[in-house]
Every structure is written in C-alpha cells, then in structure tokens.
Amino acid sequence: MQTKHVDNVVPLAKSPAAPLPAEADVVILGGGIMGTSIAFHLAEAGVRNIVLIERNSLGSGSSAKPLGGVRATFSDPGNIRLGQRSLEAYERFSEKFRADIGLRQVGYLFLCRTQAELFEVEESTHIQNSLGGSSRMVSPTEAQRINPFLDPNALLGASYSPRDGFAEPSKVVRAYAEAARELGVTVCEDTEVLDIDAGHGAVREVHTNRGPIRTGTVICAAGAWSTRLGAMAGVHLPIQPVRRQIGMTPQRTSPFPTVPFTLDLSTTLYFHNYLNGMLLGISNQDQEPGFCREFDYQWLPAFNRAAEAVAPSLANQELEVGWAGLYENTPDHNAMIGSSDRVEGFMYATGFSGHGFLQGPAVGELVRDMYLGRESFMDPEQFSAARFAGELSRVKEVHII
Structure with a gap:
C-alpha cells in the first residue's frame, strides 16, 4: 500500500x-x-x-490539518460551555470573516458497546441538554439508519447530536x-x-x-x-505529546453516503466523510509519547480490528493520503x-x-x-x-x- x-x-x-x-x-x-x-x-x-x-x-x-471536529458533546459543564460557545462562533464564522471554513454540521454519533458506556453517555447527554444542547440517545437500529456503515448487533445504543460536525482548521x-x-x-x-x-x-x-x-x-x-x-x-x-494519525481513502466518482462524525467509545475508532472519500482514525493505545510526526501504519491494524466489529465495510480500506500530528495531553x-x-x-x-x-x-x-x-x-x-x-x-x- x-x-x-x-x-x-x-x-x-x-x-x-x-x-x-x-x-x-x-x-x-x-x-x-x-x-x-x-x-x-x-x-x-x-x-x-x-x-x-x-x-x-x-x-x-x-x-x-485536513478536518477538525466541532462539538459540544462532553461530560462536564466546563467543556460543554467551551464547545457550545465555539460552535456558535463557527456557525457565524463565514458571515463575520467572509471565509468559507467548510463547516458541515452532519452531527456526532458516539457508539456504546457496554452497559458502562451506555450509562455514562446517558448521563452526559442529560448534562448537555440541561445546558441547552440537542443530543439524544438512539437505539442500535436508529444508529444504523443514521450511519449505514454500522453493524447494529455490535451496539447497545448511541448518542446523536445533530448540530455538531466538522470544518477545515x-x-x-x-x-x-x-x-x-x-x-x-x-x-x-x-x-x-x-x-x-x-x-x-x-x-x-x-x-x-x-x-x-x-x-x-x-x-x-x-x-x-x-x-x-x-x-x-x-x-x-x-503536557505529554502523543502522535495521532489519520488516513484518507481515495476520492470516488460516486461519493460515500453522508454520515455523522462517528466515534466508537470502546476502541476510539472514528470516521467521517472527507470530500468524496472517508477519513479514518483511531487513538492508538500502543503509541509512545514523544514528538515524532512521521506517518506510518502502526495504527492501522488496530483500526481494522475495531472496524471489523462495528463498521465491517470500512475495514482494510485502501488509503490514498495520511497525516501524523500531535495531541497535547495533560494528565x-x-x-x-x-x-x-x-x-x-x-x-x-x-x-x-x-x-x-x-x-x-x-x-x-x-x-x-x-x-x-x-x-x-x-x-x-x-x-x-x-x-x-x-x-x-x-x-x-x-x-x-
């Protein structure tokens, strides 16, 4: 490859x-x-x-870098408020700055595959909505309807926030x-x-x-x-610097279906549309801290294993371009x-x-x-x-x- x-x-x-x-x-x-x-x-x-x-x-x-998620779906009021305030700014951004930032409010979909994840996401959704959010819990069947890549048999439920999405940093x-x-x-x-x-x-x-x-x-x-x-x-x-990597599939003449920014809580697999292709990523748990920003395929086996469980058709995809950058993690x-x-x-x-x-x-x-x-x-x-x-x-x- x-x-x-x-x-x-x-x-x-x-x-x-x-x-x-x-x-x-x-x-x-x-x-x-x-x-x-x-x-x-x-x-x-x-x-x-x-x-x-x-x-x-x-x-x-x-x-x-290529695309960045925008959302207000967090589990604590402080991060929710920062997300909400920024989301409002991004919604007004093109008018204020006369700049198209590629904002696509396709929503965020957080996948729950354990009872503990389901409980935590239900609690988070309640906090978000108490602060003016628009998140809701959905069944595995509805999650598949929103995102046809998903295998509903792998899920116990999900949260969906339709106002969220991504833009071009x-x-x-x-x-x-x-x-x-x-x-x-x-x-x-x-x-x-x-x-x-x-x-x-x-x-x-x-x-x-x-x-x-x-x-x-x-x-x-x-x-x-x-x-x-x-x-x-x-x-x-x-701060610990930790390398994170993403890959993008080749662009297609017939685009993939439009799906939310989807994240599997059990594995941290995530994916969403990128023009007529898909952007794929996972927070590789084996990645050692450091300042390395060289792209490689260290993360890809973990992504494919996770995809086989929740979104089988996205496993083993051909990648056309890739990128490596740094998370700036605090304790x-x-x-x-x-x-x-x-x-x-x-x-x-x-x-x-x-x-x-x-x-x-x-x-x-x-x-x-x-x-x-x-x-x-x-x-x-x-x-x-x-x-x-x-x-x-x-x-x-x-x-x-």
Whole structure:
C-alpha cells in the first residue's frame, strides 16, 4: 500500500517576514488555532501592540490539518460551555470573516458497546441538554439508519447530536490571522523563542532567534511545545505529546453516503466523510509519547480490528493520503487556561488533548476577558494549571525526548 504523507491539505502560505518589534504589550507564543484566535479577539477588543510569534509557519503544529471536529458533546459543564460557545462562533464564522471554513454540521454519533458506556453517555447527554444542547440517545437500529456503515448487533445504543460536525482548521487559522493583521497584530513566522526573562516574578522580555522583545505579558499557546516554554519562565505546564494519525481513502466518482462524525467509545475508532472519500482514525493505545510526526501504519491494524466489529465495510480500506500530528495531553486530558500565580504577566491556553480546534473560538474570548480583567461567559478556574502542582518530575522526564 503506497500512501503519501500530507502536512496540510490546504496549506497556509507564509507572509513576508514581519520586522520583529523591540517591545510589545502582549506577546503570544504559537501560531495555531489558539494563538490566532487569541490575537484576533484581543485586537478586536482594542488591545494594541500585540505580537504573535510562530516558530515555523501558521498552523504548522497540529492546527491547519485536513478536518477538525466541532462539538459540544462532553461530560462536564466546563467543556460543554467551551464547545457550545465555539460552535456558535463557527456557525457565524463565514458571515463575520467572509471565509468559507467548510463547516458541515452532519452531527456526532458516539457508539456504546457496554452497559458502562451506555450509562455514562446517558448521563452526559442529560448534562448537555440541561445546558441547552440537542443530543439524544438512539437505539442500535436508529444508529444504523443514521450511519449505514454500522453493524447494529455490535451496539447497545448511541448518542446523536445533530448540530455538531466538522470544518477545515487551516481556513480558520488563516481567517483569524488575516483579521488580526488587519487590526494591527504583528505576526512573526520563522521566529523561535530561545528564553523568557521572568526575573523577580514578572515577565520582562522574550528572547528569540531574531532578537529580544520587551513585554509585560506573554500568552503561551504553543500546544505540545508549551511545557518547555513555560519552564523558561518558571511556570509548570505539564503536557505529554502523543502522535495521532489519520488516513484518507481515495476520492470516488460516486461519493460515500453522508454520515455523522462517528466515534466508537470502546476502541476510539472514528470516521467521517472527507470530500468524496472517508477519513479514518483511531487513538492508538500502543503509541509512545514523544514528538515524532512521521506517518506510518502502526495504527492501522488496530483500526481494522475495531472496524471489523462495528463498521465491517470500512475495514482494510485502501488509503490514498495520511497525516501524523500531535495531541497535547495533560494528565487529566482537560485544557489549561489561566494566569500563573507565581509569574506576573504569564498566561496560558494549552493542553487541549485533541479538543483545541473545537474550543478555539471560545478560548480566544476567555483569554481576552482574563487579560482585560472583565467577566466572561464562564469562569475558567477549573482549567487552571495549578491543579497539576504535583506532576512536575514525571512530565520533565517525558520532555527529554
């Protein structure tokens, strides 16, 4: 099987290198969905003298990749609110930014194959709907009607949220970055952070390969690379980078039936449409933590075994293109959003554990409001990195890789 590796199905072209300012009111580290969303929302609110730093090109981490799920189907109120707020933003995105982001609200379908999964999903669905969601439980027969690839005999039930779906992250990153530039944000690609001066408990300067920037505020939105940047300033941001891979089938002259973004809770197999083909993936449990982003077939046997159980016709599919990227996992697989209580002027929005794209717009709003010291649409306290005060030694070992 010959499969080509792709970094960006819709690549983001670099802009001419912007001069590096000598000082800034805010320096944002990371040019993915989080960094560009935060930059835009701050600038839209009137904050000036913002510099966005990206080591490579915008979206080159894990943001600007083929497709990203958008949903508000979680099991806790905090993540539900972030998902809902972002979903609302994505629904208005094309009108606000005059950009087609490929939003397809085909729904999400979570498959339950054990009584424990069924109970947990029923509870989650109740919480989601109490907060304004539109999820519902469906029988195995109805799940197959919604998604004809499924074998209903493998299921005990499923949850279905018709408002959810997927969009194209690269187009969102591009739209946020262009809008931020129009509002005066300086975007510096090919700019690597070498050190952060946070002497005497306050951010003072960011040192880069292109020179220093004096600043009183740094916002770390560097995804899997955030632990190292936080450590430069003396801030503990525990993240394990873990490779995740997907494959896309060849495009067909007659398209596959349109199905929801479907995820099997027992195996983490997932699939959905990709143009006239299908996108296939699984969170390979055998994947060791690390920064490797080379595409291979290590995940494919696990996907095929899972597919044989729940969606037999998707097992052993030919793959045309593939992609490998990084999840930025925290110890509890929830994000870190907040301000350091030890280093004045150091803020962070990172560790989204695979949920960054679907929470990006809301997090941009939340960080904006935190910076401006005003009430936001939710209290971010549950996402404070302070909850991981005891994890430092283990995460340091992981990041020696």
